[in-house]
Amino acid sequence: MFNLLLLGALFVFAVAIALFLYRVCKGPSIPDRIIAMDAIGVSLIAMMAILSILLKTDAFFEVILLFGILSFIGTVSFAKFIERGVLVDYDRNR
Amino acid sequence: MKVNNVILQTVTKVATYIILTFAIYLFLAGHHNPGGGFIGGLVIASAVALLVLVYDVKTLKAVFPFDFKILAAVGVLIAVVTGMGSFVFGKPFLSQSFGYFNLPIFGETELATAVIFDVGVALAVLGTALSIIFTISEDISLWKH
Numbered sequence: 246m247f248n249l250l251l252l253g254a255l256f257v258f259a260v261a262i263a264l265f266l267y268r269v270c271k272g273p274s275i276p277d278r279i280i281a282m283d284a285i286g287v288s289l290i291a292m293m294a295i296l297s298i299l300l301k302t303d304a305f306f307e308v309i310l311l312f313g314i315l316s317f318i319g320t321v322s323f324a325k326f327i328e329r330g331v332l333v334d335y336d337r338n339r
Numbered sequence: 340m341k342v343n344n345v346i347l348q349t350v351t352k353v354a355t356y357i358i359l360t361f362a363i364y365l366f367l368a369g370h371h372n373p374g375g376g377f378i379g380g381l382v383i384a385s386a387v388a389l390l391v392l393v394y395d396v397k398t399l400k401a402v403f404p405f406d407f408k409i410l411a412a413v414g415v416l417i418a419v420v421t422g423m424g425s426f427v428f429g430k431p432f433l434s435q436s437f438g439y440f441n442l443p444i445f446g447e448t449e450l451a452t453a454v455i456f457d458v459g460v461a462l463a464v465l466g467t468a469l470s471i472i473f474t475i476s477e478d479i480s481l482w483k484h
Contacts, residue, residue, distance in 0.1 A: 307365065307373060311382070314358055318389050321347065325392060329342070333476035337342070337395040 380464030411466025418459030
């Protein structure tokens with residue numbers, strides 16, 4: 246029963262990622278696409294957590310942490326790019 | 340133009356410590372588990388990339404006042420010299436050995452010579468990634484200073 250619940254949650258997350266991919270490709274504006282990509286990252290982290298419950302292993306925990314870090318940095322850089330237009334500036338007080 | 344991004348800077352001050360701690364964990368886990376010098380160096384480079392995104396190149400150059408190309412070269416030198424150290428004992432290139440020692444806090448710990456090689460790999464990866472990041476972040480306003 247519990248395994249069936251976890252498999253159902255995996256299926257729901259897969260459908261959600263497909264819909265997010267539709268939003269990334271079709272999205273009318275740039276912030277829509279960025280938020281959809283951040284949501285894809287969160288959904289992938291959730292899928293990895295469910296998978297590590299299903300397989301009864303703790304081998305994916307480092308992958309989850311690393312993916313969270315990379316998704317955070319990617320979202321921060323995209324947000325800075327659409328707000329400032331430049332990614333890395335030489336002197337921020339200038 | 341002075342912008343107000345105090346939330347992002349405050350989050351970065353905490354998150355950088357977490358990322359660097361995770362990098363050290365990945366570096367030390369590399370002997371038996373997934374991890375090692377390569378992704379340890381890459382995670383440190385991602386922490387520095389987050390810092391250079393939120394702050395600026397001038398601050399990062401003041402914090403790390405050395406050339407990252409020289410850092411990569413020193414890493415490769417450490418790795419090669421560690422590999423050649425096995426010639427002293429008449430063993431093939433890159434042979435490693437390990438032993439069990441009683442350390443004061445950790446108790447009985449396995450120490451391996453492959454960790455020194457991993458330090459070289461981590462320094463090489465860190466120097467390469469950071470020199471790429473700092474090179475592509477240079478713009479035309481840098482030449483005026």
